[in-house]
Amino acid sequence: MFVDTRRVENGTVVETDVCIIGGGVAGITLALELEKQGIDACLLESGGFKADDETRDLYRGEGIGLPYHFSDGCRGRFFGGSSNCWGGWCRPLDPWDFEKREWIAHSGWPFGLQVLAPYYERTHALLKLGPYNFDPAFWEAAIGRRDVRRVPLASGKVRDTISQFSPPARFGKLYRDALARSRRIRTFLYANVLNIDTTGSAKTVSRVQVVTLSGRTMYVSAKLFVLATGGIENARLLLASNKDQPAGLGNGNDLVGRFFMDHPRLQSGSIRFTKEWSRNKLYDIKYHYMNAAVAAHGTCIASQLALTPEVLKQERLLNARVWFSSVFPGEGSEGAQALFRCKQALLHKEQAGWNLSRDLFTMISHPVHTVGYGYTRLFQPRSLIRDVKFQAIVEPEPDPNSRVTLSSSQRDRLGMSRVEVDWRPGKLAQRTFDRTFAILAEEMQRTGIAKVVLDPPIEGGEWPSSLEKEGTWHHMGTTRMHDSPKQGVVDRDCKVHGMTNLYIAGSSVFPTAGANFPTITIAALTLRLSEHIAKELRSASACFSKGTLVGANLQHSPAPVDEQPVSAKTSSTTQPIFFVPANGK
Numbered sequence: 001m002f003v004d005t006r007r008v009e010n011g012t013v014v015e016t017d018v019c020i021i022g023g024g025v026a027g028i029t030l031a032l033e034l035e036k037q038g039i040d041a042c043l044l045e046s047g048g049f050k051a052d053d054e055t056r057d058l059y060r061g062e063g064i065g066l067p068y069h070f071s072d073g074c075r076g077r078f079f080g081g082s083s084n085c086w087g088g089w090c091r092p093l094d095p096w097d098f099e100k101r102e103w104i105a106h107s108g109w110p111f112g113l114q115v116l117a118p119y120y121e122r123t124h125a126l127l128k129l130g131p132y133n134f135d136p137a138f139w140e141a142a143i144g145r146r147d148v149r150r151v152p153l154a155s156g157k158v159r160d161t162i163s164q165f166s167p168p169a170r171f172g173k174l175y176r177d178a179l180a181r182s183r184r185i186r187t188f189l190y191a192n193v194l195n196i197d198t199t200g201s202a203k204t205v206s207r208v209q210v211v212t213l214s215g216r217t218m219y220v221s222a223k224l225f226v227l228a229t230g231g232i233e234n235a236r237l238l239l240a241s242n243k244d245q246p247a248g249l250g251n252g253n254d255l256v257g258r259f260f261m262d263h264p265r266l267q268s269g270s271i272r273f274t275k276e277w278s279r280n281k282l283y284d285i286k287y288h289y290m291n292a293a294v295a296a297h298g299t300c301i302a303s304q305l306a307l308t309p310e311v312l313k314q315e316r317l318l319n320a321r322v323w324f325s326s327v328f329p330g331e332g333s334e335g336a337q338a339l340f341r342c343k344q345a346l347l348h349k350e351q352a353g354w355n356l357s358r359d360l361f362t363m364i365s366h367p368v369h370t371v372g373y374g375y376t377r378l379f380q381p382r383s384l385i386r387d388v389k390f391q392a393i394v395e396p397e398p399d400p401n402s403r404v405t406l407s408s409s410q411r412d413r414l415g416m417s418r419v420e421v422d423w424r425p426g427k428l429a430q431r432t433f434d435r436t437f438a439i440l441a442e443e444m445q446r447t448g449i450a451k452v453v454l455d456p457p458i459e460g461g462e463w464p465s466s467l468e469k470e471g472t473w474h475h476m477g478t479t480r481m482h483d484s485p486k487q488g489v490v491d492r493d494c495k496v497h498g499m500t501n502l503y504i505a506g507s508s509v510f511p512t513a514g515a516n517f518p519t520i521t522i523a524a525l526t527l528r529l530s531e532h533i534a535k536e537l538r539s540a541s542a543c544f545s546k547g548t549l550v551g552a553n554l555q556h557s558p559a560p561v562d563e564q565p566v567s568a569k570t571s572s573t574t575q576p577i578f579f580v581p582a583n584g585k
């Protein structure tokens with residue numbers, strides 16, 4: 001059931017078993033699982049069913065240090081969260097991503113891949129992926145095309161890997177009906193959590209304060225609380241909830257917001273394939289995404305190259321993934337960029353400040369580039385490829401100085417401090433780019449696949465201007481997991497150290513991030529968390545009494561949820577809701 005918080009009576013207190021904050025991939029996954037377990041929960045989501053500018057503005061913040069964009073278009077603040085704009089790349093982390101590698105400071109998870117494996121398997125239904133199989137030989141055979149072939153890799157230094165594409169699953173749309181029908185989950189839209197209130201020397205969360213942009217306030221009290229607002233906001237909410245703990249909740253060891261990570265992404269080099277390999281689509285991003293040629297079992301896939309774990313160890317490198325990117329005429333021109341934005345808009349991708357008339361004007365002003373680029377993107381004629389480049393993402397090195405903090409001067413419309421993000425991808429990441437490209441080039445030349453001209457190494461210098469300024473939109477690490485409270489914000493069960501009933505879901509708990517895209521791991525961790533929560537509630541059930549609804553019967557007469565945001569003036573209809581414990585206390 002959905003409730004429009006703007007229509008809830010001011011000062012209403014809602015009681016539930018589990019309060020989930022944030023309706024993105026993690027929050028919706030958890031809500032769906034709790035429903036299956038028969039657990040009552042409230043899902044509090046800042047936005048509505050569609051993006052709106054006022055809500056989006058709450059995400060605005062400042063990148064300090066290295067240029068870094070993380071607001072508009074780099075995350076989505078409405079029902080479904082950033083799944084409203086994600087690309088759908090999915091691949092579980094590698095086994096060694098979980099290990100402590102002595103050449104990478106602060107590396108390692110409290111558990112290994114085997115703990116997450118059963119949950120990774122279950123994410124395939126959730127994310128609408130193909131068979132739970134990432135073996136390149138399996139996919140090559142299943143596709144069975146001459147132009148989708150694995151390259152020979154003889155040296156033992158390089159390996160090929162498979163990623164699967166989710167369609168991509170837009171969680172807000174995909175699971176809206178299930179949550180609307182739910183008898184256990186009440187989803188509050190336009191519900192911005194402003195503060196997490198605690199008792200018992202900030203050890204136990206008593207309730208959260210919810211406010212709407214139209215000026216309503218509501219409180220939700222629960223037995224357990226789960227923060228699922230994304231890799232930056234999870235830290236922001238903890239830091240901003242500083243009434244009882246001046247440094248912020250869970251921040252007794254000054255770790256919240258530190259170790260912020262994103263995957264640095266670079267294009268580099270120039271690759272000339274031999275005739276035999278020049279038509280191969282398996283590793284080229286321009287031939288991926290919904291391309292029926294690179295698909296089997298109803299699933300689009302992509303292959304990327306990586307160094308073997310032996311080489312990573314020997315050379316003391318971070319993990320990395322590399323693919324090719326063909327360059328077509330007109331690419332990068334203003335007309336091409338305008339055309340690309342229009343395509344994104346057609347796909348309902350979130351793009352702040354997008355203006356159709358302006359882009360149409362740009363395209364008309366640059367007809368040759370626009371039409372040329374459009375034609376080549378549509379038909380991808382091999383004969384028109386101007387160049388082929390490496391494109392790589394590298395595992396970020398966990399660094400306590402790479403961090404999210406609260407701004408001392410900037411506040412959003414709700415009065416919450418905005419964030420400042422100081423992203424530091426690190427020197428080891430630079431060396432990893434250099435060595436990965438060099439070893440790959442050597443391999444491709446030795447096997448006669450291609451001739452490669454490398455760009456100059458970047459180690460020790462400034463990051464090149466081609467470094468993508470929004471990273472890869474993967475915000476991770478700010479509430480990292482560690483068995484010791486001195487080294488992590490949450491424990492292995494995603495519970496905040498030192499607190500009795502506060503959990504965190506999402507990539508902010510990743511202690512190390514590997515070089516794969518994070519969402520499948522977020523989903524796997526959340527499935528695991530749902531089991532833990534169900535167990536904890538069951539074992540504590542003797543101590544709790546169940547909440548019962550009095551007042552308006554929300555199961556049958558929810559306040560209507562508008563598609564359009566309404567201002568304070570128009571949100572006059574109120575629906576009083578009260579929950580009291582069954583024992584009347």
Ligand SMILES: Cc1cc2nc3c(=O)[nH]c(=O)nc-3n(C[C@H](O)[C@H](O)[C@H](O)COP(=O)(O)OP(=O)(O)OC[C@H]3O[C@@H](n4cnc5c(N)ncnc54)[C@H](O)[C@@H]3O)c2cc1C
Binds near residue numbers: 022026193474475518
């Ligand atoms: C352009 C783009 C492309 C991407 N491509 C990929 C990809 O190909 N593969 C991949 O694995 N990942 C990709 N990602 C990353 C992926 O989208 C995220 O990893 C994933 O969505 C994170 O899920 P989440 O639930 O933790 O956070 P989110 O999806 O960000 O959800 C957080 C939710 O919390 C809500 N919220 C925030 N603050 C509050 C508050 N104070 N009160 C109440 N609610 C609040 C937000 O409105 C939002 O709905 C991409 C991201 C972007 C932006």
